[in-house]
Amino acid sequence: MELLSKQKTLIHPLANDDSTDQSYQLASNQMPSPMDVVELSSPKNERKIYDKNGTTNQSQSETEEPAKEGAKDSPLAKSQIGIDRAISAKTAETFDTINQLSCVQFRVVKFFAMNRKVRPELFNQYxxxxxxxxxxxxxxxxxxxxxxxxxHQWERNWDQLKCLHLFTLLDLFRSIPAFCTIDLDDQVRLANYVGSAVYLMSTNFHSNIVKFDAENEFKLSKFLNNSNLCLEEFLLLRAIVICHSSVSFLSQNAKSQIQFESERYASCLMHFLRLKHGNEKGIMRYAEVIHMAEQLFYAQSKLHSHLTFMAMVTHQDKFYEATPSPFVPMLLNGYE
Structure with missing residues (x-):
């Protein structure tokens, strides 16, 4: 009963009688004030409790430390460490792949900014x-x-610029390791099949750009649905287009190598976009970029129809004069 009276007195400290004042003072002296206990953090991030006299309650820190040591050896912690290491390795692989692709791209950009034309004798040499x-x-x-x-740049007409784009395709194809490892027959078939799509990407990329800055964003033409692509997205998308493994007339060995390379570039694209936009938005952006590959091949079929009509009906002589003969099958129907 005495304890209850003290608690009631503590809850109602505004009573006016003397006995209540004495009871309240006794109860308040037995309970610590909010300022009596101060929580500090040690340099080792150990939580220690200090009272108003400066003494330390070691029981909490001693019980917490074994828990931390045990947490490091738990299966969940080991699993998290493995995941972190895998993510770090994938990040390193992604940016290493982007750097390799960008090396060739910057050489191409520099080349187009130098105002050069293809020598006429190269047309008949091959x-x-x-x-x-x-x-x-x-x-x-x-x-x-x-x-x-x-x-001057204006001395170079569109046909001459087209020849430069076509000849730079050789360097773009060779920038893909899997392309260099397959047989020559498979290289010819694959290049003729995807060459027009890569050509479209190249011409739209360089058509209005003389000086290129990696931080700038650019717009492809309408067949890419006017979607903004950053440089990394453009490089990885072009690599995926080159590694088009569904070509029916490739050998089985070439298909497996090209498919493996295509999946590697797609995985790098997914990882890059998730790093840039987060998981949900990154996956949505990945779907948009991959859909552009489908649009590219649709535009390629339209280009084949248009150029075939020019070569057969409207501009027969001019088309064959302005187009190097090694690239005629690539631009007309994708086969040799």
Whole structure:
């Protein structure tokens, strides 16, 4: 009863009689004030409790430390460590892949900014795309041999610019490791099948850009649904398009290698977009970018129809004069 009276007195401290004042003072002296206990953090992030006299309650820190040590060895902690390491390894692989693709891309951008034209003798030097691949020529590496400098950009018409785009396709194809490992016949078939789609991406990328900044964003044409692609998305999408493994006339060995490479680039694209936008928005953006590949191949079929009509009806002589013969099958129907 005495304890109850003290608690009631504590709850109602505004009583006016003397006995209540004495009871309230006694009860308040037995209970710690909010300022009597101060919680501090030690340099080791251990929580220690200090009272108003400066003494330490070691029981809590001693019981917490074994729990921390035990948590490090728990299956959940080990699983989390493994996940973190896997994410770090995937991040390193993703950006290493992007860097490898960007090296060739910056060489191409620099080349188009130098106001050069293809030498006319290169048109008749090779008659098929197979000969181009066998010769191992590189218009980026042997610039002086295959091109010459012009004074102004307007001296280079669209047909001449188209030739530059076509010859740079060789370097773009060779930037894909799996493309270099398959047989020559498979290289020719794959390049002729996907070449027009890669050509469309290249022409839209360089058509209005002279000086390129990696931080800038650019717009592809209407067949890409006017979607903004950053440089990393563009490079990985182009690599996925080149590694088009559903080509029916590739050998089984080439299909497996190209499919593996395509899945690797798709995985890098997914990981990059999740890092950039978060899980949910990254997955949505991934679906949008992959859908652009389908639109590219649809635009490629339209390009084949348009160029075939030009070559057969409206501009027969001009088309064959302005187009290097190794690239004619690629631009007309995708086959050789």
């Amino acid at each position: 008659t098929s795309f197979r000969e181009l691949l066998e010769s191992r020529i590189s218009i980026l590496s042997d610039m002086e041999k295959f091109t010459f400098q012009i004074e």
